[in-house]
Every structure is written in structure tokens, then in C-alpha cells.
Amino acid sequence: MSTISKTILVTGGAGFIGSHVVRLFVNNYPDYKIVNGDALTYAGNLENLKDIQDKPNYVFERVDITDEAAVEQLFNKYKFDAVIHLAAESHVDRSITDPLSFVKTNVLGTVVLLNTCRNHWKGNYDGKLFYHVSTDEVYGTLGETGFFTEQTPYDPHSPYSASKAASDHFVMAYHDTYGLPVVMSNCSNNYGSHHFPEKLIPLMINNIKNSKPLPVYGKGENVRDWLYVEDHARAIDTIFHKGKLGASYNVGGFNEWKNIDLVHLLCSIMDKKLGRSSGESAKLITYVTDRPGHDLRYAIDATKLNTELGWSPSLQFEEGLEKTVDWYLANEEWVKHVTSGDYQHYYEEMYKGR
Ligand code: NAD
Ligand code: TYD
Numbered sequence: 269m270s271t272i273s274k275t276i277l278v279t280g281g282a283g284f285i286g287s288h289v290v291r292l293f294v295n296n297y298p299d300y301k302i303v304n305g306d307a308l309t310y311a312g313n314l315e316n317l318k319d320i321q322d323k324p325n326y327v328f329e330r331v332d333i334t335d336e337a338a339v340e341q342l343f344n345k346y347k348f349d350a351v352i353h354l355a356a357e358s359h360v361d362r363s364i365t366d367p368l369s370f371v372k373t374n375v376l377g378t379v380v381l382l383n384t385c386r387n388h389w390k391g392n393y394d395g396k397l398f399y400h401v402s403t404d405e406v407y408g409t410l411g412e413t414g415f416f417t418e419q420t421p422y423d424p425h426s427p428y429s430a431s432k433a434a435s436d437h438f439v440m441a442y443h444d445t446y447g448l449p450v451v452m453s454n455c456s457n458n459y460g461s462h463h464f465p466e467k468l469i470p471l472m473i474n475n476i477k478n479s480k481p482l483p484v485y486g487k488g489e490n491v492r493d494w495l496y497v498e499d500h501a502r503a504i505d506t507i508f509h510k511g512k513l514g515a516s517y518n519v520g521g522f523n524e525w526k527n528i529d530l531v532h533l534l535c536s537i538m539d540k541k542l543g544r545s546s547g548e549s550a551k552l553i554t555y556v557t558d559r560p561g562h563d564l565r566y567a568i569d570a571t572k573l574n575t576e577l578g579w580s581p582s583l584q585f586e587e588g589l590e591k592t593v594d595w596y597l598a599n600e601e602w603v604k605h606v607t608s609g610d611y612q613h614y615y616e617e618m619y620k621g622r
Contacts (some may be wrong), residue, residue, distance in 0.1 A: 273299040280355030282312035288501040307332040316462045333377035350397040367427035374431035400439040400452040405429035409563035451511040455519035456568045460497030461595040486558035488528025491565040495521035496588040499581045520568025556622035
């Protein structure tokens with residue numbers, strides 16, 4: 269057994285991106301102890317980590333990051349060298365119906381973690397790091413052209429993006445005020461396995477499979493820049509090890525899709541996989557009332573991460589999408605588990621009368 273060189277708290281490690289980050293770090297760095305700190309909300313699922321749960325350098329701790337005393341206890345127990353902070357409320361539609369829980373977890377929770385790092389590291393910052401994982405949605409929306417760079421001013425429009433923007437500002441404020449060693453990244457929309465089916469791609473896959481209506485918001489003209497989740501996890505690995513303290517890095521797929529085109533592509537991939545005739549799944553497309561404050565277009569310029577740290581996306585979108593569909597079709601139990609109970613209620617409430 270190798271000796272432990274670093275103990276890292278990954279918050280939100282039972283969620284979609286967090287589970288990919290935990291898996292990558294546990295497998296690639298046997299000398300790091302990875303503590304997955306997660307409250308296991310509706311979005312957190314330990315089944316996501318079944319393949320690595322027995323590894324000697326992995327531990328799970330159930331913790332709510334808004335609970336100062338519990339976070340303090342965790343830091344006392346593990347004496348963390350670094351935090352990779354992914355825990356968040358992450359779904360825009362939920363933030364529109366319940367903004368306060370976004371403020372609690374995304375803003376208060378982040379400040380609790382920053383404060384605890386500051387108190388525990390006591391100005392002795394050698395080898396310490398607080399890595400904040402954020403989103404491109406803090407930049408607001410683009411028109412038909414242009415890209416978000418690290419210099420684009422923040423202009424969030426949803427309670428979700430406003431709460432993430434506030435958390436980003438706190439992270440940078442702790443760097444500027446207390447010298448806390450921080451690094452941050454702002455990533456575009458992710459897709460891949462273990463994605464909770466409230467977000468566009470897994471929701472559409474699940475509905476296509478079950479021949480349910482495919483709810484496209486507005487005219488389906490909104491554009492997102494899609495990145496394979498394992499490429500995001502690799503970017504986090506790169507930035508964690510090579511990022512400049514106090515810097516932020518944009519992460520994106522150079523891969524823009526209008527929602528409606530993406531839904532058509534998914535329909536055609538799934539027609540083939542499910543043995544349906546061409547065009548059959550697309551008949552399920554239903555235009556529904558738009559999301560309020562719906563950002564038109566996101567597109568990331570990830571040049572800085574590419575030129576300074578050498579990261580680039582590895583997968584073509586069609587290939588990634590096909591792998592993702594295959595995963596969902598092969599993991600019916602996972603889907604059944606996360607879509608039973610509360611999910612049905614959520615779905616009815618969110619989509620009724622739209
Ligand atoms: P997710 O919703 O799938 O997972 C969030 C995880 O955080 C869950 O495991 C949940 O149990 C945990 N959590 C929530 N509240 C908590 C609390 N109070 N204390 C402890 N744990 C709590 O989210 P995701 O899509 O994996 O996103 C992870 C991070 O990446 C978020 O910070 C998000 O803003 C950011 N991000 C996401 C995307 C995307 O496309 N999904 C893109 C860019 C950035
Ligand atoms: P989503 O996956 O919620 O990510 P975000 O809003 O954070 O970008 O949505 C992606 C896009 O898909 C967004 O433009 C909203 C749209 N959308 C639909 O058209 N129908 C849906 O049922 C959902 C969940 C999203």
C-alpha cells in the first residue's frame with residue numbers, strides 16, 4: 269500500500285460530475301486519499317461510485333456543507349490538504365421554483381467551506397488548495413456570435429447562475445483578502461453517464477426510451493456548448509495540478525448545438541438503437557412554454573486552458589452521445605432507481621400545464 273501524500277475533500281462527489289472526478293482521482297492517484305463529502309440530496313447517489321467504493325484510498329462521509337459544525341468536524345478528522353468543491357444545487361428550473369435552497373447550498377455552503385479552510389490552514393498555505401468548480405452560466409447570455417472568455421463580465425440571469433456567481437466572487441474575495449490559495453474553473457454544459465434525468469440530455473433519452481413527449485422549451489433555438497463529462501474531469505485534474513493560484517479557467521467543448529437539433533440527433537441515434545423506424549422518436553417532440561429568463565446561447569472560449577495548461581476535449585460529440593445513450597440503455601436499474609418516487613412528483617409539477 270502506498271503512503272498518502274495528500275488528503276483531498278471532494279464535495280458533491282456523489283453527483284454527476286463529482287462522481288467522475290472522484291473516480292478519476294481515486295484511480296489515477298493511489299497516493300491521494302479522496303474523501304467524498306456529500307449530503308446525498310435527490311441528486312446524490314452512491315450507486316454512481318459502486319466500482320470504486322472499496323478502494324483503500326476512498327472514503328465517503330455524509331455531510332451538509334451548510335452545517336458549519338459538521339464541516340468543522342470533518343476537517344478535524346481528516347486535516348485536508350485540498351478541497352475540490354462541486355457540491356451545489358445545479359438545476360436552473362428548480363432554482364426558479366426554489367431559489368432559497370440555491371442560496372443556502374451554493375453561497376452559504378461555499379463560504380462555510382472557505383472559512384473552514386481559512387481557519388484550519390491558518391495562513392500556512394504551503395501545498396494547500398481550494399478548487400472551486402463553477403459554470404459558464406455566470407457570464408449570462410451571448411447573442412448569435414462571440415464567446416465567453418475569462419474576462420467576460422459576470423451577468424447571471426437565473427437564481428442558479430446568480431448563486432454560482434456569488435460563490436465565485438466569495439472564492440476570489442478569500443484569495444484577495446486572506447491570501448487563500450484558490451483556483452476556479454467555469455465549464456459549459458456537461459453530458460455523459462450518471463446524469464440525473466432532469467437535465468436535457470438524460471431527460472430526453474429517458475422519455476424517448478419510454479415513448480413519452482419530448483418537452484422542448486420555446487422554439488428550441490437556444491444554444492448550448494456540450495462537453496463530455498470525463499473531459500471535464502480531466503480538465504479539473506489538469507487545473508488542480510497545474511493551475512495558477514488566483515486564476516480562473518474556462519472549460520468548454522467547442523461544440524455548440526441548438527436544442528432542437530440536439531434532440532433530433534438523439535432521436536435518430538435512439539431510433540437505430542431501439543430498432544424503431546427512422547423518424548419515429550422525433551414524432552414525440554412537443555414544444556412547451558419557455559423557461560423564464562432563458563439564456564439564448566452559451567459558448568466557451570477555452571483557449572487559455574488549452575494554451576497554458578495543454579488541455580483539450582478528447583471526444584467528438586456524436587461519439588460521446590452514442591456512448592451516453594448506450595450507458596443509459598445498459599443501466600436500466602440505475603434509471604429506475606433515480607426516477608422512482610420523488611422524480612415522478614417533480615416531473616408532474618415541473619411540466620404540468622406547460
Ligand atoms: P449534481 O446536481 O449532479 O450533483 C450535486 C451534488 O452535490 C449531489 O451529489 C448532491 O447530493 C450534493 N449536494 C447538494 N447540496 C449539498 C449540500 N448542501 N451539502 C453537501 N452536498 C450537497 O451536480 P453536477 O451537475 O454534478 O454539478 C457539479 C458542480 O459542477 C456544480 O457546482 C455545478 O454548478 C458545476 N457545473 C455543472 C455543469 C453541468 O453541466 N452539470 C456545468 C458546469 C459546472
Ligand atoms: P439544462 O440541461 O437544464 O441545462 P442549462 O439550463 O443549465 O443549460 O437545459 C439545457 C437546454 O435545454 C436549455 O436551453 C433548456 C433546454 N431544455 C428543454 O428544452 N427542455 C427540457 O425539458 C429541459 C430540462 C431543458
